[in-house]
Amino acid sequence: MRKRAKTALALLLALSCSFSTYVSAATVANEAVLSEGIKQSFPEEKSTSSSENVIEENALEENVMEKNVVEEKNEVEKEITEIESEATEENAFYAEKELSGVLVTVQADSGVFPKDATLRVRKLSKVEEQKVDSAVKEKLEEDQKNLLQSMIFDISVLNKDGEEVQPDNTKGEVKVQFSNIPFLQEDAEKQISVFHLDSVDAAAEKLAAEKIEEKESAVEVSAEHFSLFAVSLVGKGNSFSDTVAVELGDTISLYKLLPYDVLRCEAMKETDPAVIHLKHDGDGEIAIEALHEGTARLLLTVKDDLGEEKKEYRIIVQKASLSGRAGKEMEYSLTGFGNDMTLTLRGRGETDAFELAPWEPYRDKIRRVIIEEGIEKLHVEVEAFGSMEHLETVSLPSSLKEIPDHAFYHSENLGDVTIPASVERIGKQAFYKSKGNGKKNTIINHSSVLMSEKGNEQYNSAFTSVQQTAGEEEQEVKKWNISMKNVQFYTLPEINKCFFELETEGNQYANYYLYTTENPDEAVTVKNFTDNSGSFKRDLRLIFFKSGTEWQVPGTSKAFTSYLFDLRDTGLFSFLPGHTYYCTFLMSPGGSTRPNNETQLLQKV
Incomplete structure (x- = not known):
């Protein structure tokens, strides 16, 4: 391209010189003809005419030549303009990386990033993803919305020296x-939101709607800063019980669908009368007859302990299937007849994001739920196995990591349940019973999650007793059996980095914090790590590290983790060449947020 530009400029210069030379020569020729005519005093008319013809011919030739030169000059200038435009486009930034099947593409105008910049997209660890999900959920709660599913990307742009750079906006x-996001879909009840976080420990910032453009299979955002991005599928925040599904062709009483006494019911004006028909059943109760697939909205007057209240409900009429897809690598199936059906989930990983589970129309016919090994999470917004009138038994696998909110809510006949040690979260009101005829049961909780009848009301002690190894936080941490044994410090000056390596021993998890000082006489205590409220300072936390076989030395209980830092002033954790730092690590077993008698300090110069 540079060669083309030089050639074009040389041609323009040559044409300019030729044009100047030609005009001067033509002018001299004309002057010579006129001078000769004057000396001859025009003795004959023919001679004058001949001179005029010469002048006219020269003038015509001059005009033609001038026109050709101007046209060639314009063409050259046009080519130079195009070359300059191409050069500008060449300096613009464009890069793409594929991660977990999603194509991440970054485009920027010329000058926004330095020349020779490169794109890096990093996949987060499971622990880091949990932190980001928690931050996103916390942000969504402000708008009374629910997180259904997320994909998280750590995006950065590096200069030619491998250092992270931010865009010059x-x-x-x-x-x-973000292309090929698996949960992109057109659904009026769900929406795509994009969040930005400065780090895994930072608060989530929701990008404004005008900065997000949804395409057929992609989401595009305008970015002002790079680090963590979470592309999330968000529910509109309906109450967990304001949507119910009815199988096409069924007639069902409202009192069986809803946890209220229904006094009056009317279809709202936007409801298609062809979808449902309201009538009274043989017992005189208000019932729904499901006529065609679709959605109906009902305005109900219900009565509960607080009196009468109007509530809006959404009724989804759907053709039920006895088997089908539940996730990318998961399927469900229903077997049996009448009110004695068995629901089985098999496969691995996580389900797709559902507002209502695909087995919802059979809810009042399911007696057994079997979740096979390999399944980790259930992304069902409305009562995955809740309000199942006949549900008695459930089998949970050792691979399960999370029991969602209201998972077994109001399944009043549910018997004893064993929660495996793998579970890391138990949602609010997950096993809550409230009806007077509810069957009493026992939950044996082997997980590290402390179940409570307060706060999240994971169960109701009037119907459910819980046996759990996890006690109150102070008692719980004594069981972690984890300790810091050693810490090593390494420098990598050729890449301007340093890192710590921590050796721990035990079989549970902990939070790690780091305090640095250049004063060798400073007495560092736990108070250096806490704020005025007594909680650990978030900005001193390194990472939430869970011990496990993936970090363990084979045949031992030793585990290692490491933390990488820049050897330059990048903020709180700064390690500058030529300085001496006195470092103290704090470990809080069990991830507790306040100090306890199991908190450990380990100092290393």
């Missing part, structure tokens, strides 16, 4: 596109 715009 004064030079232009940056676009980030």
Whole structure:
């Protein structure tokens, strides 16, 4: 391209010189003809005419030549303009990386990033993903919305020295596109939101709607800063019980669907009368007859302990299937007849994001739920196995990591349940019973999650007793059996990095914090790690590290984790060449947020 530009400029210069030379020569020729005519005093008319013809011919030739030169000059200038435009486009930034099947593309105007910049997209660890999900959920709660599913990307742009750089937004715009997001779909009841976080421990910032553009199979956002991005499928925040499903062709009483006494019911004006028909059943109760697939909205007057209240409900009429897809690598199936059906989930990983589970129309016919090994999470917004009138038994696998909110809510006949040690979260009101005829049961909780009848009301002690190894936080941490044994410090000056390596021993998890000082006489205690409220300072936390076989030395209980830092002033954790730092690590077993008698300090110069 540079060669083309030089050639074009040389041609323009040559044409300019030729044009100047030609005009001068033509002018001299004309002057010579006129001078000769004057000396001859025009003795004959023919001679004058001949001179005029010469002048006219020269003038015509001059005009033609001038026109050709101007046209060639314009063409050259046009080519130079095109070359300059191409050069500008060449300096613009474009890069793409694929991660977990999603194509991440970053485009920026010229000058926004330095020349020779490169794109890096990093997959987060499971622990880091949990932190980001928690931050996103916390942000969504402000708008009374629910997180259904997320994909998280750590995106950065590096200069030629491998250092992270941020866009110069004064030079232009940056676009980030996420293609092939698996849960992209057109659904009025769900929406896509994009969140930005400065780090895994930072608060989530929701990008404004005008900065997000949804395409057929992609989401594009305008970015002003790079680090963590979470592309999330968000529910509109309906109450967990304001949507119910009815099988096409069924007639069902409202009192069986809803946990209220229904006094009056009317279809709202936007409801298609062809979808449902309201009538009274043989017992005189208000019932729904499901006529066609679709959605109906009902305005109900219900009565509970607080009196009468109007509530809006959404009724989804759907053709039920006895088997089908539940996730990317998961399927469900229903077997049996009448009110004695068995629901089985088999496969691995996580389910798709559902507002209502695909087995919802059979809810009042399911007696047994079997979740096979390999399944980790259930992304069902409305009572995955809740309000199942006949449900008696459930089998949970050792691979299960999470029991969602209201999972077995109001399944009043549910018997004893064993929660495996693998579970890391038990949602609010997951096993809550409230009806007077509810069957009493026992939950044996082997997980490290402390179940409570207060706060999240995971169960109701009037119907359910819980046997759990996890006690109150102070008692619980004594069981972690984890300790810090050693810490090593390494420097890698060739890449301007340093890192710590911590050796721990035990079989549970902990939070780690780091305090640094350049004063060798400073007496560092636990108070250096806490704020005025007595809680650990979040900005001193390194990472939530869970011990496990993936970090353990084979045949031992020893585990290692490491933390990488820049050898330059990047903020709180700064390690500058030529300085001496006195470092103290704090470990809080069980992830507790306040100090206890199991908190450990380990100092290393």
